[in-house]
Amino acid sequence: MTTQSLGLHSMELLVTYSRNPSLKLRNHLVEINAGLVRQVAHRISRQCSEPYEDLEQIGYLGLIRAIERFNPHQGCAFSSFAIPYIRGEMLHYLRDRGSIMRIPRRWQELYAKGKKLKKQLGMSLGHPPKEKEVAKALGISLQEWSECQLALQNRLLVSLDATVAQVNEGCLTFGETLPDPHCLTQRYWEEERLHLQKAMSQLEDKTKAAIECVFIKDLPRKEAAKEIGISPMTVTRHLQKGIEQLGLLMNPQAA
Template sequence: MKTKYNNAQGMELLITYSRNPSLALRNQLVELHTGLVRQVAHRISNQCTEPYEDLEQIGYLGLINAIERFNPHQGCAFSSFAIPYIRGEMLHYLRDKGSVMRIPRRWQELYNKGKKVRKQLTTSLGRTPKDQELADALQVSLEEWHECELALQNRMLVSLDSTINQNTDSTVSFGETLPDHRYQAKQSQEEDRLQLQRAMSQLEDKTKEAIECVFIKELPRKEAAKRIGMSPMTVTRHLHKGIKQLIILLESQVA
């Protein structure tokens, strides 16, 4: 019988699993979130020659990885956290197999246009544009731009000089493909964030609150002091103390 997904039930199970992991509970979480794997598998199967069923099976590895790494107290939805892991496993699988991605012509044109617009926005803004700003300039949704970027950055071809006929009338060479740095960077950032959260949880409440207000919420120290109920000078002392403690805690985690 198919399990019906419930957000509250899912989060409750994730919290329980984070406290006391077990194989039975992990299997229950996998069953509860099969829809995420199927959603990504359907999308990627439309862009490559691999069977949907193979992609789905690979996607479950990414889902399990996400379940193992998810912190239910971090304040983000599990689906947003898990999808990059699921997609990443599928794309890595496609790279290893040398499967050929079928890129819609519209995405090829959009990607090339995006590179030009990125340069223009960088010049006009004086900084690298955010993905949302880029999507707005291209007049597409943020989701479509992300999918376009991922597809074009993960085309799998046979050799550096070979070309392949797509379903459209255009060709792409292997030398034009790009590695999937986005997923790897996201994984690295997620690991760093989880390590920082674990270290932060060990600080005194006032020290933790001072760091969150000033460095995470980016509040001026006077406003942070007002919120916490202490003087700006005391906030500064907590910040210096907290940073020293975090360095020691993070170094011990790495070791």
């Protein structure tokens, strides 16, 4: 599959996910867009002491949050939307661990020189210079200048209101990329609910009906027995059997 067709396929799945979220589809979207995480992890791992593998794992949390928040109808490319979330998750992780950034001396010198050049170019051009103009004046690529700035800026405390990306409706701040405990809790229970639904679908019909009547509808066992068409004793046996099966389906390690 070409890059273009892969992008179209990903967008189609994102549209489907926005209409009907599911754990299976979200995990598939993570697999398709894993390259974004690897790209950001590779860049940041060159500037800090944390292993690439750790940054990659943390980056997937940012990718998941981007998938859950992305609105495919805004006309924004998903990669442009997701990278700030992935990068923000990694930077948050690094700040929590107090990781010491390894800044090459050459980059320190380039950063200082670049700041001076920005002022000089601003005066000569009559407007703030673009980053590619600064990079050209320094005689380096735009990518290296971006990485140089990223490395030096990450040594400083960053305001939660600092802009990390431009989106259609305005600016995305660093604070907005940080994990929300309430959202994380909601996500956890949503995943558990989907996991339970999948496990319930694998039960026998009467076992599933017994669990739904007693634990979801909160019916007494006699009423549950009438609704299902079996005896109360059989309801009890189905409940015991169903609970054991759900325990094994939802926690395979227990098997």
